[in-house]
Amino acid sequence: FWSALPAALSGRRVTGMTGLTEQVGHTLDALGLQAERFTLDHHAPILALDLRTLPDTPEPAIRAATSDDLPLLESWFRGYIADTEPDRPARQVAEEALTAAHRAVHTADTRLLIEDETPRAMAAVLSRAGDTVQVGTVYVPPEHRNAGRAGTVVAAHLADLRDRSGVTSAVLFAHNAAAARAYERIGFRHIATARIVKLATPQEIAPCP
Template sequence: MIRLAAPGDEAALTGFLSRHLETSMFLYGNLESQGLAASTHPHATRFVLDEQDGVVRAVLGLSNNGFLMCQAPQLAPVQARAMARLLGGRTAAGMTGDDAQVATFLEAVMPAPQLDTVEPLFTLDLCRLPPVAATIRPPDRSELALLTGWFAAYMQETQTGVTSGAAERARDAIQGGPVRLLLRDGQPVAMAGINAAAGDAVQVGGVYTPPQLRGQGFAGQVVAALLAERRRAGATRALLFAASDAAARAYLRIGFARIGRYRMALWRPPAVIGEAAG
């Protein structure tokens, strides 16, 4: 049976998503932080369940900020179309998830995206994190212009957002968002953040070093220091996906191991769910 999730389904959803943690962090994190009650929060998510004999076998989510997410092992086109119908012609600005699952969903349900990238997925058991001597801290109000520029450059370089949103991301970081700056001689030289947290796992995102400062190991250092901080707070596992070969090498150097392929698609403007090309 395919249906919309409702309050009371939290335990079943958590049990299913936790078994597929590596490619479910956005789904799982949104569920954990926002629950299933109606909300206007950007990360509040409408969940579609596919159940068999009362057991969840697939999940499709659409957040208020327009991102589709799926966890559907062995997803078939007919299953993707049936789940998408319950989203009622809503629009999506993007989709993330396991490479093969997202590819099936895109072909069955969506028009061609303007951006469609596949990146290597990495994991690290935080008990294996090497010793970290780097100094990091949250950004402060005096760094709004610096962070706005960094976020704009990051989004332009990775093609993962509209640069007009850089100032908002910078303000969120300064107001307590999970972003940390790496310091050298008292000056910020790189940044990294957490883009999802669920259970005892965290997912790293937004890693950026200005071009003129690259090649000095700053990306790996800021990620390692951020994860050391999260380990002290109770996290035991980290995940991330790499946007470049250089980033991948930095993550391998601090102990990450590649475990799969992660896909991201973006539509500009947002696309109607269910209007597959052709």
């Protein structure tokens, strides 16, 4: 399989990769992609949750993002990128944060945690396959951290999806041990480890000789 991979991907441009740690390592080796080309090379625990185990507790207030939230969301996405990819060039961060903020407003995937009529945290669903969703872009600004808000907004978003659209399970990557503990408190369990790689510039896979 690994020896056949370069021919199968010949001419394709690779910008990054994510998957189980061992699989990503084998793929990088097979394609000849070296560490000096990476701007991100991160190992993260993969956690999973059976949504039927979410406790029936009073739900906190969450709502979809609106155009009025754009300035706030742009600053939050800047913070999120700075936390997860601290070596990114400032111009790229600014452009990606603005794009992400508009996407959050114009899709139904992002929810904001509201306290005293003010947004305090956000969480989004990145993708869905069957009855499983992937959670991502969970962000709590520094001044509101260490109070359980990350787990609260994720749990509320998932409970709403479960009740409205029949989603039964969720997965996510935890960026660090503190994040993993926050998700474990609402029932997520560690099932594997992922490796996430981004290249400084897209690399075209060379044709095999």
